[in-house]
Amino acid sequence: MTNVLLLSIDSLRRDFLGAYADEPSCVDYAVETPNLDRFAERAAVFDTHYAGSLPCMPARREWHTGVKEFLWRSWGPIEPYDDHLARVARDDGVLTQLLTDHFHYFQHGAHGYYEDYTGFEFLRGHEYDAWQTAPKQPDDRLLDQTLDRETDPTDGVGYVNRSVYARNAARLGVEDDERNAFAPRLFSRTAEWLRANREWDRWFCYVDSFDVHEPFHCPEPYASMYTDEDPRDPELDIWPYYGRIDEGQSALAERQLAFVRSQFAGKVTMADRWFGRVLDALDDAELWDDTAVIVTSDHGFLLGEHGWVGKNEAPVYDVLARTPLLIWHPEGAHNGDRIESLTAAVDLYATVLDLLGIDESAADRVHSRSLHLLLAGDADAENLHSHRDRALYGYWGSAVNVTDGEYAYLQPCDPAVPSRCHSTTMMNARGFPLPATPKHDAEAGEFVAHADGPVWRFEADSYAQLDGPMLFDVTDEIPKTNLAEERPGECDRLRDELVAGLDALNAPDHQYARLTLEQPP
Template identity: 55%
Template sequence: MNDFNVLLVTIDSLRVDCLGAYNESFSIDVETNNFDRFAERAAVFDSHYAGSLPCMPARREWLTGTQEFLWRPWGPVEPFDETLPAAIQRHDTVSKLITDHYHLFEHGARGYHEDFKAYEQIRGHETDAWKTTPYDLDPDFLAKLKGDDDPYDGKKKNNTNYARNVADFTEEEDFFAPKVFSRTAEWLAENQEWDQWFCYVDSFDVHEPFHVPEPYASMYTDEDPTDPELTFWPDYGPTDGKPSDADTETGPAEPGDSELSEREEEFVRSQFAGKTTMVDRWFGRVLDTLDEQGLWDETVVIVSSDHGHYLGDHGWVGKPLAPLYDVLAHTPLMIWHPESERNGERVEEVTSAVDVYATVLDAMGVEDVDHRHSRSLVPFLAGETDDHRDWAVYGYWGSSVNVTDGQYTYFHPCNESVDSYCYSAGMMNTVDWMAPPEPHLNAEPDSLPYTGSPVWRYAGPSHGRHDEPMLFDTEADPDQERDIAAERSDIVEEMQALLLEALADLNAPEWQYERLGFEPAPDAA
């Protein structure tokens, strides 16, 4: 195959069941005309799964090819990583990042933007520490945020950040997805003198808060979207309000934190659907520019997401300490390649988030880079092979480990009495809810199987998501409503063998086997 430009578009929290192209069954018929339009042109991967969760671990997979959750939680690019923009720029190719994903620039997440030739950050999403004014905030809007006008009110103070950041938003064009995708369209039109380019567009929408302007706020509901009793930013946790003893992105869940009435849940889903449609419409501007500039014949376009978002599904909201059902872990992947034999086809072959890294490098003709845990999809797209993966593994650091073969999804529990270990060259300060407590204590030198660089290893707790193995046949039961582990012990054994195969292939550390209740592989790290 020839060498091409690459446009990589990732859309945070985009649920696969909201996309018409995936023929899924979200409770609302969501308008996604432009994603569907792109899907008609592209190869659509039906068995694509997240790898390391949530936001920043997924980006380390995409940008460095590292299946990180077996070794590390949320954190920075490591000194021994070779990022996509760094590898590409060694080949005299320009790289550009356009994003409103403020976590890329946050404390504990350094290095993700620094190797790009140029980057643009659109400020203000979620709890981005951007504005300190206005002082007087609309109490009804704060109520919808579950916020408080006291800027020092602990957990809720971050919600007031968002209220201040968007206080002067009056038009649709002021919102985040319109800014991200309109700027992308402009960049594509302005930058065609380069011999070759890589553009990474990291849209934080459809991430919460699910705050959208009209017409989207009313598009899928008969409620008054300004009603202060109806939140568009529900807390993470179980919808029945039962307490959880595990940390979430907003802190420890408390009794009643995520308790939603049927009316409240329907409203939240309507606002998520509205935001999905807004993202879709502005993504359409990018497709229009590719048309207008005649870029399709020289550009590989990859569209994906890091994870979904529970909206009452299986009794959960957000990305809490819940089993990793497909609502969260089954993600969209659509790839247009000008020379692909698979364009316009549905693909059943299993693929994983980490495969984006090697695919981008191969599409651009960059050959002298270690793909680490990533497997390029270019040979599959070219029709050179019909096989790609037998498995995809996914999970959070220090939690259960999950595996799929494309039909069955198997959730393997962990032993909470066995510590997890984090390996890093310098990750002593990271996001507090993802890191081991006081990680500078009990640290000792160690090594990783995929790099010769020395690292520190330090202990942290394991957090179970379920007590027993769970098994679902996603062909017969796509909504994963019926756990068949007890009645299909034969399939459980097969999936455990597949998980062990994956752990051995990745050279997972010995303590992971102990934590998961397996005998360690002879050559486990």
């Protein structure tokens, strides 16, 4: 039984961390992460850890509820049938705290995530956070660096509008003092919380940093750390649009792409520096002996790999899906070692309950498997399949992907076959800031195996992230070649693994038709 500090750093790529320095990177310079490296030397470093439901809020539902959400629904709320992590812990006498600047928790359709914590703090102003309405005309240079003036409205009345960020940044003075930037504010507050609450017998603190998410707006010295460009040149973008780098609104010339990479790297180093304040607080308060510390990310971010920038529209390459995971356990058998075993994001739910000493019955009916046996040395950490044989991941309504830790197989969907959304609300299946609307074709029933009551089920469009099957050898130094035509036997094997994975999760029947797969009897 320990305290637990769970810290997620949004969009953090493995190859930008010293702990994964042996992996190939899209940049030819070393990104400075001395504090994350310091923590990695203390912690168990997981080498084969995969995301599950993408992107932001679906990933957080996996951590909070242990449900692999993307097979049933998209971006939405905590459900009444969920055993929310903070509530289960609180009901067991654990002090629970959420510290975040991740504004999506507070938008339409995201209710239920923060209410069950004993306490929560929301630091305002990141990305599209609907916070400041003045100045009416934000800084022209910052607008030039964050939006396409030909297609983006600049009057600021739109709910999702990039000029909102320019107003928020002006209010905070982000460029003038790095202490006003988002990761510094959040990690400083985390250090304060750790020192102030060290006398509690048992606590769970979840710190959710929206950095290093775009916009890649860095104060100095980080803005100039990895580039010779003038970071305030209005012709250089700090907020790329998602899509192909060679066409449309997302097109980036080589100079622009190099600059975006440098600003992403700058944000990583800035987050790392202030993460060091958290480590200092753990030192000062002498918390290491009774506190487990978990550091991870929801997904990566494409910076030109495979011809893409961003996420969502692109196939879910390993750059997006294979995420960092570092865990310090006070009694861990593998502290300072590597763990090769295949693990999944959804496993953090049962792991936190286990570390807190809570009966894992809450995890029995969902999809999470505690990592305790790996951490304690009771499972073979060098055996790729000692924890999981496979991991499924993807975006709701699109392709479904599977890895066995050696290959990653991406199965396309038929976009002409609609997907089905399952929820106790008539949630908006397409578009995160929008409220639920009546669905006149919805039907109610017990369609979800891990729910303990009826839900609404209604149709929404599928969308294609890829034209055909894709297969990658993820043990290659650079898994960039689609091997689907070259290795049909491996495609067949991984397709069978995908079907077995869907069956084991009691996935909805329509998924097989949508994915053009034969459903097991």
